[in-house]
Amino acid sequence: MLFDLPILSTLIWTPIIGGLLVLMAGEKWARMSALFFSVLTFILSIPLYTQFDVSTAAMQFGELKSWIPSFNIFYQLGVDGISMPLIILTTFTTVLVVLSAWEVIKKKPEQYMAAFLIMEGVMIGVFAALDAVLFYIFWEAMLIPMFLIIGIWGGPRRVYATIKFFLYTFLGSVLMLIALIYMSIKADGSFSLLGFHTLPLTLEEQLYIFAAFLLAFAVKVPMWPVHTWLPDAHVEAPTGGSVILAAIMLKIGGYGFLRFSLPITPDASSELDWLIILMSLVAVVYIGFVALVQSDMKKLIAYSSIAHMGFATLGFFLVFSIIDNTGSWREAALGMEGGIVQMISHGFISAAMFLCVGVIYDRMHSRNIADYGGVVNTMPMFAAFMVFFSMANAGLPGTSGFVGEFMVILNSFKADFWIAFLAATTLILGAAYTLWMVKRVLYGEVANDNVANLKDLNAREFVILGVLGIAVLFFGIYPGPLTEVMHSSVEHLLQHVSIQKY
Amino acid sequence: MTDKMAVIEIPDLALAMPEMFLLGMTCIILVLDLFLNDKTRIITYLLAQLSLLGALLITYNQTGTEAVSGFSGAFVRDSMGDILKIFIYIVTAIVFLYSRQYLQLRNMFKGEYYALGLFGVLGMMIMVSAHSFLTVYLGLELLSLSLYSMVALNRDSEASTEAAMKYFVLGAMASGMLLYGMSMIYGISGSLDVGEVGRFIVNNGANNIILSFGLVFVVVGLAFKLGAVPFHMWVPDIYHGAQTPVTLYIGAAPKIAAFAMVMRLLVDGMEALHVDWQQMLSILAVLSLALGNVVAIAQTNIKRMLAYSTISHVGFLLLGIIAAGPDGYSAAMFYVLIYALMSTGAFGMIILLSRAGFEADTLDDFRGLNERSKWYAFMMLLIMFSMAGVPPTVGFFAKLWVLEAVLNADMVWLAAVAVLFSVVGAYYYIRIVKLMYFDKAEDDTRIVADIDLKVVVSANGILMLVLGLFPGMLMAVCQRVMV
Numbered sequence: 001m002l003f004d005l006p007i008l009s010t011l012i013w014t015p016i017i018g019g020l021l022v023l024m025a026g027e028k029w030a031r032m033s034a035l036f037f038s039v040l041t042f043i044l045s046i047p048l049y050t051q052f053d054v055s056t057a058a059m060q061f062g063e064l065k066s067w068i069p070s071f072n073i074f075y076q077l078g079v080d081g082i083s084m085p086l087i088i089l090t091t092f093t094t095v096l097v098v099l100s101a102w103e104v105i106k107k108k109p110e111q112y113m114a115a116f117l118i119m120e121g122v123m124i125g126v127f128a129a130l131d132a133v134l135f136y137i138f139w140e141a142m143l144i145p146m147f148l149i150i151g152i153w154g155g156p157r158r159v160y161a162t163i164k165f166f167l168y169t170f171l172g173s174v175l176m177l178i179a180l181i182y183m184s185i186k187a188d189g190s191f192s193l194l195g196f197h198t199l200p201l202t203l204e205e206q207l208y209i210f211a212a213f214l215l216a217f218a219v220k221v222p223m224w225p226v227h228t229w230l231p232d233a234h235v236e237a238p239t240g241g242s243v244i245l246a247a248i249m250l251k252i253g254g255y256g257f258l259r260f261s262l263p264i265t266p267d268a269s270s271e272l273d274w275l276i277i278l279m280s281l282v283a284v285v286y287i288g289f290v291a292l293v294q295s296d297m298k299k300l301i302a303y304s305s306i307a308h309m310g311f312a313t314l315g316f317f318l319v320f321s322i323i324d325n326t327g328s329w330r331e332a333a334l335g336m337e338g339g340i341v342q343m344i345s346h347g348f349i350s351a352a353m354f355l356c357v358g359v360i361y362d363r364m365h366s367r368n369i370a371d372y373g374g375v376v377n378t379m380p381m382f383a384a385f386m387v388f389f390s391m392a393n394a395g396l397p398g399t400s401g402f403v404g405e406f407m408v409i410l411n412s413f414k415a416d417f418w419i420a421f422l423a424a425t426t427l428i429l430g431a432a433y434t435l436w437m438v439k440r441v442l443y444g445e446v447a448n449d450n451v452a453n454l455k456d457l458n459a460r461e462f463v464i465l466g467v468l469g470i471a472v473l474f475f476g477i478y479p480g481p482l483t484e485v486m487h488s489s490v491e492h493l494l495q496h497v498s499i500q501k502y
Numbered sequence: 503m504t505d506k507m508a509v510i511e512i513p514d515l516a517l518a519m520p521e522m523f524l525l526g527m528t529c530i531i532l533v534l535d536l537f538l539n540d541k542t543r544i545i546t547y548l549l550a551q552l553s554l555l556g557a558l559l560i561t562y563n564q565t566g567t568e569a570v571s572g573f574s575g576a577f578v579r580d581s582m583g584d585i586l587k588i589f590i591y592i593v594t595a596i597v598f599l600y601s602r603q604y605l606q607l608r609n610m611f612k613g614e615y616y617a618l619g620l621f622g623v624l625g626m627m628i629m630v631s632a633h634s635f636l637t638v639y640l641g642l643e644l645l646s647l648s649l650y651s652m653v654a655l656n657r658d659s660e661a662s663t664e665a666a667m668k669y670f671v672l673g674a675m676a677s678g679m680l681l682y683g684m685s686m687i688y689g690i691s692g693s694l695d696v697g698e699v700g701r702f703i704v705n706n707g708a709n710n711i712i713l714s715f716g717l718v719f720v721v722v723g724l725a726f727k728l729g730a731v732p733f734h735m736w737v738p739d740i741y742h743g744a745q746t747p748v749t750l751y752i753g754a755a756p757k758i759a760a761f762a763m764v765m766r767l768l769v770d771g772m773e774a775l776h777v778d779w780q781q782m783l784s785i786l787a788v789l790s791l792a793l794g795n796v797v798a799i800a801q802t803n804i805k806r807m808l809a810y811s812t813i814s815h816v817g818f819l820l821l822g823i824i825a826a827g828p829d830g831y832s833a834a835m836f837y838v839l840i841y842a843l844m845s846t847g848a849f850g851m852i853i854l855l856s857r858a859g860f861e862a863d864t865l866d867d868f869r870g871l872n873e874r875s876k877w878y879a880f881m882m883l884l885i886m887f888s889m890a891g892v893p894p895t896v897g898f899f900a901k902l903w904v905l906e907a908v909l910n911a912d913m914v915w916l917a918a919v920a921v922l923f924s925v926v927g928a929y930y931y932i933r934i935v936k937l938m939y940f941d942k943a944e945d946d947t948r949i950v951a952d953i954d955l956k957v958v959v960s961a962n963g964i965l966m967l968v969l970g971l972f973p974g975m976l977m978a979v980c981q982r983v984m985v
Contacts, residue, residue, distance in 0.1 A: 067974065068899075068973060068974040068977060069974060069978070070974060070977045070978040070981050071903070071906075071974070071977060111876075133902070136893065137893035137894050137898070140892055140893045140898070141892070141893050141894050143892065144887060144892065147935070148935075148939055151936060151939060151940040152872075152939055152940060158940065159936055159940050162936075162940075163929070163932065163936065166928070166932055167925065167928065167929060170892075170925050170928055171922075171925045174921035174922065174924065174925055175918065175921065177902070177905065177921065178905065178909065178914070178917050178918060178921060181902070181905055181906045181909050181917075182909055182914070184906075185906070185909055185910055
């Protein structure tokens with residue numbers, strides 16, 4: 001019976017309707033009902049994986065309904081090997097976010113939970129939409145709950161951070177809207193994304209459209225130099241907000257490159273790939289150094305997110321120089337898959353890192369590294385988790401953090417030695433900033449009375465971090481299931497971008 | 503002589519049935535109100551609502567696809583006019599409903615507000631159906647005179663009187679400009695009929711200096727009535743100075759009528775000159791978008807802020823007309839209808855938060871609304887995001903369609919300017935959301951209002967979301983009437 005449902009629509013609307021119900025349920029039942037709906041959505045998303053056909057690059061679980069006929073806009077959904085893992089990552093992370101807020105959020109918990117559930121539905125919509133207007137609606141609608149989450153439950157400078165976040169991303173995306181409308185006029189009024197993929201465009205048109213997309217997605221990823229909203233937003237957001245931001249919203253930028261920039265404007269991407277590679281390398285190297293000097297834990301992780309996402313974009317845009325050097329698009333698959341694996345893995349690791357900071361922040365109400373020291377003495381269990389996730393963040397083999405980075409670095413040798421060299425500095429820098437933070441926070445003498453009075457993880461926190469730990473370890477040791485589902489889609493995409501469009 | 507008399511026949515009169523019905527009802531209300539005291543004045547209110555309902559039914563019954571003109575071509579009934587009129591009735595009915603309690607609490611619940619309001623509606627209806635310069639002017643003046651006196655309704659208030667005076671002087675000047683332009687066009691074409699003028703321009707060529715001069719003055723007059731920069735100076739002062747129910751009235755339905763006037767004069771009459779007016783309107787649109795959005799940021803009074811936001815919305819509306827063609831016109835029509843609904847919603851919220859002796863007209867009055875009432879904070883949030891054009895609210899589709907029309911007309915730079923300024927505009931709309939959700943409430947008085955006001959404000963807010971999810975029907979209507 002379950003499988004007769006249009007599964008993607010169910011995934012989008014269950015949390016949204018659930019969110020509204022949570023809002024009505026009131027303060028007392030907010031937590032339980034939110035947990036119910038998030039777990040329900042997660043369970044409903046499992047068939048996406050089990051019934052997924054790995055042998056095809058075509059869109060699966062498709063739905064198509066006429067929505068605004070006078071405007072040729074369809075309610076069209078579907079997923080391929082690139083978006084499916086991201087949807088499951090979304091449903092998975094939301095459960096953790098709901099759990100993480102359990103006792104911590106005391107102010108209007110029903111609004112908090114509802115915002116996250118509605119957000120979940122909207123984000124799944126972004127990954128599943130195959131109509132440009134539908135995509136754009138989900139893309140923009142995402143801003144509203146996040147704007148409220150940071151603004152209502154955030155830290156002292158929350159208003160500044162959230163308005164900056166909203167305006168930055170809004171500015172980034174309006175030009176994309178113009179590009180989308182422009183293409184629909186070219187395509188005789190159709191807004192179908194798959195139609196855009198095969199739409200012939202001249203190089204000049206492609207360059208403009210690419211620029212519009214770049215602005216939208218680079219802000220979202222975020223790439224240097226348009227990354228400045230992220231540290232502010234992360235620092236001020238409540239733990240759950242940081243987790244969703246880092247684990248999923250940033251991935252939407254990366255997803256945009258794969259779904260829009262590369263297939264719609266392959267020639268412009270090929271012309272300007274040096275720009276993206278340059279921006280990615282700056283993110284990896286320069287932002288790595290910036291992370292090193294942070295005194296605020298959340299800021300440090302925020303900068304490390306930017307550096308790690310630089311790896312994803314690097315993996316995506318190495319394609320063209322690899323095709324030039326080797327003459328075959330098949331050679332580039334490793335890098336692109338590496339980028340996607342990096343996105344998924346970063347989803348787990350950054351979520352875990354922010355949750356770790358959340359755990360001690362809830363106890364000490366400080367994110368300053370200087371306020372800590374010797375936490376391992378009072379919280380040994382927590383320290384074990386934090387060390388583990390930090391190692392993963394630094395790319396220790398055996399964790400998922402290693403897999404993506406390794407694939408990208410390996411592949412970048414085929415493009416250029418120096419790109420590979422600069423990318424590989426992350427292994428040093430990442431280890432430096434993460435482990436140095438771990439050393440200052442966890443080890444050494446017990447710094448003060450507050451630290452001495454800390455209590456170790458409770459069962460709820462243990463479960464959250466434990467589940468994430470298993471995920472990080474599993475994909476580190478056996479990334480097969482992940483690369484397997486995306487393989488056909490990546491090959492299809494590479495084949496598509498290697499053909500000139502005009 | 504007998505020939506002239508014979509022109510007015512029975513079918514001609516039937517054409518103007520809604521107008522005549524409303525005129526009759528308004529006169530009845532005007533007289534009846536003399537015999538009512540403050541306790542029974544509610545009858546005036548109910549009758550006014552009933553008149554609007556009656557006019558709506560009559561108009562709805564007349565709705566057909568064929569355009570019919572009468573009164574020697576001075577008056578036309580077509581589907582665009584019908585839809586615009588129906589929206590004018592609905593919006594005005596909402597305005598009357600919102601204002602009732604506010605006026606009662608301030609001892610201003612007088613028959614004049616309704617009589618003048620209905621006369622204004624009549625003026626708008628004539629503007630919508632006008633097909634001759636003379637009828638356009640008649641309708642416009644009937645509307646304007648009603649508005650001038652409505653602004654001055656609270657005669658003891660210095661601000662209101664000043665606003666009314668300003669409005670009257672500037673409005674009269676604008677009317678003069680419009681008349682001057684019309685007279686030039688009449689001089690060269692020899693006809694007041696919009697259709698005749700159109701045919702004259704097509705036959706004799708658009709390259710005529712007097713014609714161009716006439717067009718300039720007509721555009722100036724229209725820009726004045728719409729409130730487009732640089733002819734916008736009256737808007738903030740009048741919005742601010744007038745009592746909130748009057749501002750509410752001015753901000754909504756007259757914009758629909760002004761749109762109709764632009765359609766009749768520029769599109770029906772002078773489409774052959776569109777290269778000329780496109781350029782003029784482009785300048786007006788860009789200036790309106792820029793000034794409206796930027797200056798709105800500096801406002802602390804929400805009525806003034808909404809005035810500047812109106813100016814920026816007018817800029818967007820003009821973009822649709824500039825894009826020209828059925829696509830552009832229907833986009834502009836959709837925009838103006840949605841704008842009227844958003845504007846009533848926003849002013850309705852101000853009225854809802856106001857109470858006896860207290861005006862909720864500064865931004866600070868919205869502080870912490872989420873703590874006082876989650877529901878109304880959410881309604882205001884929907885209205886604000888709709889004005890900013892953020893999906894999934896309907897304001898997004900209004901902007902989307904206009905942008906599509908502009909891009910279709912190959913004016914990419916204009917679309918880029920429009921979206922960039924809408925980012926600027928987003929700032930002051932989300933600032934209201936910030937005040938409502940992120941700040942602490944300064945006064946925690948409970949929101950007291952009659953049930954009808956509460957229900958309709960809620961419906962107004964929800965409509966932003968519902969129309970945003972299902973905009974197809976209204977879009978199809980706008981598309982159909984412009985073919």
